[in-house]
Amino acid sequence: MSDVVALLRAALGDAVSTEAAALDALRSDKSGQRTDAPPLALIEARSVEHVQRALRIAHEHRVPVVPRGAGTGLSGGAMAGAGELVLSTAAMARIRQIDAVDQLAVVEPGVLNGDLNRALASQGLRWAPDPASRDISTVGGNIATNAGGLLCAKYGVTREAVRGLDVVLADGTLLRTGHRTVKGVTGLDLTALLIGSEGTLGVIVGATLALTPIPPGEVATIAAYFPSIEEAAAASAAITAARLRPAVMELVDPIALAAILRHLGMPAAAPGSAHLLVQTDGSAAAGEAAEALAIITARGGAASLTLDPQEGEALLAVRRAMHPAMEQLGPVLIEDVAVPRSRLPEMFAAIRAIGDRYGMLIPTVAHAGDGNLHPNLVYEGDTVPDRVWQAAGELFEAALALGGTLTGEHGVGTLKRRWLADELGDEQVALQRRIKEAFDPRGILSPGRAI
Numbered sequence: 403m404s405d406v407v408a409l410l411r412a413a414l415g416d417a418v419s420t421e422a423a424a425l426d427a428l429r430s431d432k433s434g435q436r437t438d439a440p441p442l443a444l445i446e447a448r449s450v451e452h453v454q455r456a457l458r459i460a461h462e463h464r465v466p467v468v469p470r471g472a473g474t475g476l477s478g479g480a481m482a483g484a485g486e487l488v489l490s491t492a493a494m495a496r497i498r499q500i501d502a503v504d505q506l507a508v509v510e511p512g513v514l515n516g517d518l519n520r521a522l523a524s525q526g527l528r529w530a531p532d533p534a535s536r537d538i539s540t541v542g543g544n545i546a547t548n549a550g551g552l553l554c555a556k557y558g559v560t561r562e563a564v565r566g567l568d569v570v571l572a573d574g575t576l577l578r579t580g581h582r583t584v585k586g587v588t589g590l591d592l593t594a595l596l597i598g599s600e601g602t603l604g605v606i607v608g609a610t611l612a613l614t615p616i617p618p619g620e621v622a623t624i625a626a627y628f629p630s631i632e633e634a635a636a637a638s639a640a641i642t643a644a645r646l647r648p649a650v651m652e653l654v655d656p657i658a659l660a661a662i663l664r665h666l667g668m669p670a671a672a673p674g675s676a677h678l679l680v681q682t683d684g685s686a687a688a689g690e691a692a693e694a695l696a697i698i699t700a701r702g703g704a705a706s707l708t709l710d711p712q713e714g715e716a717l718l719a720v721r722r723a724m725h726p727a728m729e730q731l732g733p734v735l736i737e738d739v740a741v742p743r744s745r746l747p748e749m750f751a752a753i754r755a756i757g758d759r760y761g762m763l764i765p766t767v768a769h770a771g772d773g774n775l776h777p778n779l780v781y782e783g784d785t786v787p788d789r790v791w792q793a794a795g796e797l798f799e800a801a802l803a804l805g806g807t808l809t810g811e812h813g814v815g816t817l818k819r820r821w822l823a824d825e826l827g828d829e830q831v832a833l834q835r836r837i838k839e840a841f842d843p844r845g846i847l848s849p850g851r852a853i
């Protein structure tokens with residue numbers, strides 16, 4: 403193995419690091435989990451050629467390689483352990499082109515989502531995927547995880563916002579997939595296959611992104627409170643059923659709401675209160691908000707509406723404070739199931755029943771516009787205890803029974819692999835592994851992750 407590091411050093415010079423603190427940081431991502439030992443070396447690629455050289459050497463010597471962006475993942479996909487190399491694309495962070503006419507951007511994978519969007523804003527454009535981590539996560543990582551966010555029910559997840567990719571395969575071959583055109587159906591859609599592949603099929607070294615105009619017009623924001631989370635979830639499902647399309651529609655259960663308000667130093671809500679936050683935008687914002695407000699109040703919600711963008715942002719700050727509020731509670735396993743939107747009340751009821759059965763608080767928020775829930779399982783100690791995994795397993799079963807999925811946006815990574823066949827079935831898992839073999843016959847890219 404040390405021979406491989408020596409070969410990498412000869413080929414890549416100071417882009418290769420074996421510094422102990424740097425390697426130790428690569429043992430974890432933001433999932434709160436950690437591998438047993440540090441990886442062999444970190445390769446901080448600065449060019450496509452660097453990525454190709456590194457992969458040619460790793461391929462020849464059959465050494466596993468874990469691609470990494472900013473390491474903000476929540477599923478353990480970028481965590482690396484003994485005998486593995488980490489190939490970071492974080493330093494490849496140039497915006498190569500912004501084409502305001504065709505509404506495209508061509509970027510390197512390490513550019514931060516927030517930096518890209520700040521560069522686009524002056525031209526009235528944006529790249530729609532808006533993970534809450536947008537200021538700290540890379541476009542390459544967003545693509546590799548098919549990231550979502552608050553706005554994606556209306557504006558789509560990452561897959562809808564990528565036209566083409568430059569990818570280096572496991573043997574060092576550079577491949578260009580997709581196109582710059584709006585339409586394009588030549589051959590199999592490898593771009594779509596690579597999006598969300600969590601580093602298992604290739605290393606993304608460039609992306610052609612579809613941009614959208616920042617919607618003109620007003621923003622209307624509704625903050626509503628209900629006596630229970632099931633009632634709040636039923637109101638959000640009714641808003642969807644009424645064919646309204648809020649840009650943001652978020653649910654916060656009573657346990658999460660109490661923790662957030664405490665964290666922000668705000669007055670507590672009535673005991674048991676659940677929160678529904680709705681934001682409409684574009685030219686129909688005010689009319690849609692009025693309709694949503696009528697649905698909420700007819701269903702017993704206490705609600706207020708504002709057309710002031712700053713007041714709206716202040717109301718959204720409550721939801722945005724979820725992650726820091728959870729960090730105050732101790733180590734947290736952040737889960738990510740999704741169900742059809744009409745089944746949200748049942749899923750919240752299932753989460754509460756699981757929490758009661760295990761004697762555990764499970765503060766939960768949900769992107770109600772797309773049915774994606776984030777139950778947070780709080781635990782004590784350095785690693786997730788078995789009973790917390792058992793409770794998580796019951797959450798997955800409940801979501802699948804409601805016609806849902808194990809992961810809406812965080813990915814399978816290392817943490818959810820054991821439940822993969824429960825959702826996909828053995829035949830589909832076997833087919834996915836054959837597809838992986840076609841891309842990576844020696845199995846060096848992120849082995850043991852995602853598929």
Ligand SMILES: Cc1cc2nc3c(=O)[nH]c(=O)nc-3n(C[C@H](O)[C@H](O)[C@H](O)COP(=O)(O)OP(=O)(O)OC[C@H]3O[C@@H](n4cnc5c(N)ncnc54)[C@H](O)[C@@H]3O)c2cc1C
Binds near residue numbers: 471473511551600607
């Ligand atoms: C506070 C917080 C809020 C979050 N909110 C959201 C949210 O709202 N929505 C959401 O979807 N996620 C969210 N996340 C999770 C995380 O930020 C996303 O998964 C993000 O897309 C990861 O990007 P990254 O650059 O950090 O990638 P990493 O964590 O470094 O890697 C993630 C995965 O992508 C692979 N990968 C990274 N770069 C490449 C590349 N160049 N080529 C091939 N594979 C690559 C890695 O191998 C790994 O499997 C949040 C995380 C935090 C900490």
